Amino acid sequence: xxxxxxxxxxxxxxxxxxxxxxxxxxxxxxxxxxxxxxxxxxxxxxxxxxxxxxxxxxxxxxxxxxxxxxxxxxxxxxxxxxxxxxxxxxxxxxxxxxxxxxxxxxxxxxxxxxxxxxxxxxxxxxxxxxxxxxxxxxxxxxxxxxxxxxxxxxxxxxxxxxxxxxxx
Amino acid sequence: xxxxxxxxxxxxxxxxxxxxxxxxxxxxxxxxxxxxxxxxxxxxxxxxxxxxxxxxxxxxxxxxxxxxxxxxxxxxxxxxxxxxxxxxxxxxxxxxxxxxxxxxxxxxxxxxxxxxxxxxxxxxxxxxxxxxxxxxxxxxxxxxxxxxxxxxxxxxxxxxxxxxxxxxxxxxxxxxxxxxxxxxxxxxxxxxxxxxxxxxxxxxxxxxxxxxxxxxxxxxxxxxxxxxxxxxxxxxxxxxxxxxxxxxxxxxxxxxxxxxxxxxxxxxxxxxxxxxxxxxxxxxxxxxxxxxxxxxxxxxxxxxxxxxxxxxxxxxxxxxxxxxxxxxxxxxxxxxxxxxxxxxxxxxxxxxxxxxxxxxxxxxxxxxxxxxxxxxxxxxxxxxxxxxxxxxxxxxxxxxxxxxxxxxxxxxxxxxxxxxxxxxxxxxxxxxxxxxxxxxxxxxxxxxxxxxxxxxxxxxxxxxxxxxxxxxxxxxxxxxxxxxxxxxxxxxxxxxxxxxxxxxxxxxxxxxxxxxxxxxxxxxxxxxxxxxxxxxxxxxxxxxxxxxxxxxxxxxxxxxxxxxxxxxxxxxxxxxxxxxxxxxxxxxxxxxxxxxxxxxxxxxxxxxxxxxxxxxxxxxxxxxxxxxxxxxxxxxxxxxxxxxxxxxxxxxxxxxxxxxxxxxxxxxxxxxxxxxxxxxxxxxxxxxxxxxxxxxxxxxxxxxxxxxxxxxxxxxxxxxxxxxxxxxxxxxxxxxxxxxxxxxxxxxxxxxxxxx
Numbered sequence: 001x002x003x004x005x006x007x008x009x010x011x012x013x014x015x016x017x018x019x020x021x022x023x024x025x026x027x028x029x030x031x032x033x034x035x036x037x038x039x040x041x042x043x044x045x046x047x048x049x050x051x052x053x054x055x056x057x058x059x060x061x062x063x064x065x066x067x068x069x070x071x072x073x074x075x076x077x078x079x080x081x082x083x084x085x086x087x088x089x090x091x092x093x094x095x096x097x098x099x100x101x102x103x104x105x106x107x108x109x110x111x112x113x114x115x116x117x118x119x120x121x122x123x124x125x126x127x128x129x130x131x132x133x134x135x136x137x138x139x140x141x142x143x144x145x146x147x148x149x150x151x152x153x154x155x156x157x158x159x160x161x162x163x164x165x166x167x168x
Numbered sequence: 169x170x171x172x173x174x175x176x177x178x179x180x181x182x183x184x185x186x187x188x189x190x191x192x193x194x195x196x197x198x199x200x201x202x203x204x205x206x207x208x209x210x211x212x213x214x215x216x217x218x219x220x221x222x223x224x225x226x227x228x229x230x231x232x233x234x235x236x237x238x239x240x241x242x243x244x245x246x247x248x249x250x251x252x253x254x255x256x257x258x259x260x261x262x263x264x265x266x267x268x269x270x271x272x273x274x275x276x277x278x279x280x281x282x283x284x285x286x287x288x289x290x291x292x293x294x295x296x297x298x299x300x301x302x303x304x305x306x307x308x309x310x311x312x313x314x315x316x317x318x319x320x321x322x323x324x325x326x327x328x329x330x331x332x333x334x335x336x337x338x339x340x341x342x343x344x345x346x347x348x349x350x351x352x353x354x355x356x357x358x359x360x361x362x363x364x365x366x367x368x369x370x371x372x373x374x375x376x377x378x379x380x381x382x383x384x385x386x387x388x389x390x391x392x393x394x395x396x397x398x399x400x401x402x403x404x405x406x407x408x409x410x411x412x413x414x415x416x417x418x419x420x421x422x423x424x425x426x427x428x429x430x431x432x433x434x435x436x437x438x439x440x441x442x443x444x445x446x447x448x449x450x451x452x453x454x455x456x457x458x459x460x461x462x463x464x465x466x467x468x469x470x471x472x473x474x475x476x477x478x479x480x481x482x483x484x485x486x487x488x489x490x491x492x493x494x495x496x497x498x499x500x501x502x503x504x505x506x507x508x509x510x511x512x513x514x515x516x517x518x519x520x521x522x523x524x525x526x527x528x529x530x531x532x533x534x535x536x537x538x539x540x541x542x543x544x545x546x547x548x549x550x551x552x553x554x555x556x557x558x559x560x561x562x563x564x565x566x567x568x569x570x571x572x573x574x575x576x577x578x579x580x581x582x583x584x585x586x587x588x589x590x591x592x593x594x595x596x597x598x599x600x601x602x603x604x605x606x607x608x609x610x611x612x613x614x615x616x617x618x619x620x621x622x623x624x625x626x627x628x629x630x631x632x633x634x635x636x637x638x639x640x641x642x643x644x645x646x647x648x649x650x651x652x653x654x655x656x657x658x659x660x661x662x663x664x665x666x667x668x669x670x671x672x673x674x675x676x677x678x679x680x681x682x683x684x685x686x687x688x689x690x691x692x693x694x695x696x697x698x699x700x701x702x703x704x705x706x707x708x709x710x711x712x713x714x715x716x717x718x719x720x721x722x723x724x725x726x727x728x729x730x731x732x733x734x735x736x737x738x739x740x741x742x743x744x745x746x747x748x749x750x751x752x753x754x755x756x757x758x759x760x761x762x763x764x765x766x767x768x769x770x771x772x773x774x775x776x777x778x779x780x781x782x783x784x785x786x787x788x789x790x791x792x793x794x795x796x797x798x799x800x801x802x803x804x805x806x807x808x809x810x811x812x813x814x815x816x817x818x819x820x821x822x823x824x825x826x827x828x829x830x831x832x833x834x835x836x837x838x839x840x841x842x843x844x845x846x847x848x849x850x851x852x853x854x855x856x857x858x859x860x861x862x863x864x865x866x867x868x869x870x871x872x873x874x875x876x877x878x879x880x881x882x883x884x885x886x887x888x889x890x891x892x893x894x895x896x897x898x899x900x901x902x903x904x905x906x907x908x909x910x911x912x913x914x915x916x917x918x919x920x921x922x923x924x
Contacts, residue, residue, distance in 0.1 A: 048440065
């Protein structure tokens with residue numbers, strides 16, 4: 001990938017599959033996901049950790065993958081937008097809520113926004129609208145004014161809690 | 169606000185047809201494109217605002233992995249871009265801005281391309297900077313372009329109706345103030361992208377995020393000197409545009425040239441910093457407005473003088489004063505009006521089209537000034553507006569023909585929703601602003617038309633083939649809803665084929681809030697033509713007169729019969745073409761609205777076939793210690809003609825309001841001697857989720873006679889009166905007028921101190 005410098009062999013498990021490649025010390029995790037694993041759902045909006053479009057889970061925690069070095073993900077587990085749905089094209093309840101509530105316009109921020117929303121709901125399964133707004137603070141959207149994104153997160157929370165209750 | 173039962177689909181809440189692919193990460197944006205052998209292109213930009221330069225590329229060319237290095241000398245016959253054709257893709261010997269392109273490279277990977285850029289040697293001979301519009305207009309100011317020796321673009325805008333100077337002189341009350349609007353960036357979440365691939369010397373395919381595919385095809389043909397008929401534009405999924413992709417950019421030409429030079433596909437993808445520096449902006453402006461009225465509050469005079477910073481080169485943005493003239497001439501009834509506007513070349517970034525196209529700037533100045541007039545006249549600002557409302561049937565000073573007009577209804581609905589009479593607490597304020605904008609297309613080009621083909625296959629699937637562009641605004645969904653309504657086919661059986669100039673028919677591009685109106689009308693009419701073909705075929709099959717066929721919810725049956733015995737669309741379609749001399753159910757309609765190209769000199773003419781109105785109202789609370797403005801509630805009441813997709817139109821307005829709040833309170837590109845000091849999303853503040861106030865949207869349905877189902881265009885409306893409403897509310901709260909955007913806490917504190 002890179003023209004110069006030492007290459008380091010790393011293995012990152014992405015959505016359950018191991019990917020091994022020799023990468024430069026400066027490669028970031030977004031590029032590893034996009035170029036090595038060829039998973040292009042994770043978008044790059046700024047490359048500086050300011051917009052959240054590249055949000056993924058690293059060992060279960062939400063991170064801006066553009067400011068994580070690929071070598072620091074060696075031996076770890078990554079989940080991307082392609083890894084959150086079920087088999088046969090089933091959607092995660094947060095994905096479904098984003099679609100149903102109109103939380104998507106151009107869609108560029110959407111994968112990162114959905115990842116952040118899923119992680120946020122794991123921390124806070126029954127949030128207030130204000131808590132949702134604070135929880136999405138690191139993810140920028142230029143199209144929607146966030147209104148329907150907040151609706152979608154609250155709707156998904158309700159649905160996931162209802163399922164949880166019925167399972168009990 | 170009630171859901172309409174007149175239609176099965178129109179007016180309902182429908183999720184976007186492209187939402188699933190965007191929610192799963194399957195959507196293919198520009199940077200997801202993979203072409204075999206594709207090289208990485210990169211541009212060297214100026215390190216000066218204004219300078220002559222010489223360049224040496226020899227070291228860069230020798231770097232292993234560099235396939236091509238090009239400068240203006242490489243392809244000397246390439247023509248200029250820009251509305252005034254003043255913008256060479258690669259600058260030759262002189263730069264006029266930090267954004268200017270000096271050279272470009274194509275290499276095997278981004279790192280090598282970067283190394284090559286750094287190895288290019290440039291020597292600059294500095295010229296005096298012209299970074300201020302007042303300085304640029306002075307006599308003996310340094311000249312940027314030879315064709316504009318006074319630094320002013322050749323299109324001057326001078327509109328007059330009546331005798332405004334005399335009317336102002338004679339007015340019982342009058343006020344004059346100057347307003348300053350800042351540079352703001354579109355900040356599409358997806359940075360700019362292009363890829364190009366040649367097949368032989370003059371056949372070109374461009375993968376693009378343009379919002380004007382057919383105009384781009386024309387631009388590329390002219391600039392590159394090849395037949396436009398040999399050019400194919402394939403649009404990617406577009407991660408936001410808001411007007412920024414209305415022009416063909418130098419980087420797109422450079423991508424084509426690198427691909428030509430290397431004989432391989434080449435892509436150029438901006439990073440965020442390059443996006444800030446090298447994509448267009450909204451025009452900053454200094455606007456002086458005077459209003460005069462009688463003692464009863466009837467407006468008698470409006471004089472509007474705008475100087476806009478055009479930046480270093482021209483784009484479609486050079487025509488924004490055309491649209492500024494709409495509110496200046498036609499927002500409220502004013503008998504005597506003058507507008508003067510000029511665009512000035514400076515060594516700043518160049519400005520282009522941005523949602524609202526000059527209207528947000530003009531409306532901010534006009535609506536702020538009306539509140540100032542109300543204060544001088546001792547009339548309630550709301551009452552002043554009530555006495556001058558626009559009305560249906562009016563022909564305005566600019567010859568705009570107002571068919572439907574919901575200004576009064578919007579205002580009164582907003583008054584109620586914001587609870588105008590509720591007493592204000594200390595440091596609380598309430599403000600209003602109205603708007604008018606083109607709502608039925610805008611003829612700024614010879615054609616304002618769009619062609620749509622609708623095809624029904626033998627499984628009952630409907631395919632809509634269009635040259636219209638989806639930039640996230642929801643056009644595809646609106647078209648699918650119209651086809652579903654007309655042909656009784658469920659939405660999941662409808663697909664939209666667009667994004668390719670080889671099969672999409674001419675469309676003037678996404679601008680002027682035109683797409684749902686224009687393309688919606690084309691879709692509606694094409695569907696009705698197909699429906700007639702199907703009715704005729706069904707009649708033949710049923711052996712009755714076509715007039716006796718009932719078509720309901722996708723089923724054809726004989727008058728007096730029952731839908732259960734009817735034929736569905738797929739069966740009728742098969743009956744048409746599964747036979748000798750058959751015919752395929754399919755129709756094309758080209759819709760071009762009944763509007764006029766305005767006279768460049770007088771600026772008069774009915775530029776749109778209908779006009780959208782709206783009122784924004786807000787309550788704010790100002791913290792006198794910090795100067796921070798908190799919006800307690802925001803109301804937006806809009807004359808939308810008719811709601812097509814309730815979910816989509818809400819999203820358009822929410823998003824517009826968010827951009828308007830950013831414009832009013834936060835967003836500011838800070839330039840120092842032509843250099844942008846905050847080209848990143850940390851220092852350039854975008855509105856975040858927690859910055860958004862509670863919003864209430866109100867839709868006034870005036871049922872426009874020309875719109876599809878009565879709809880008007882509404883894509884830009886959400887941010888047009890926003891900043892003015894906020895500024896008026898802030899004045900109401902602190903008792904002092906802030907005339908410069910953005911209204912930062914520092915300015916609020918200074919204004920509060922000034923009052924004390």
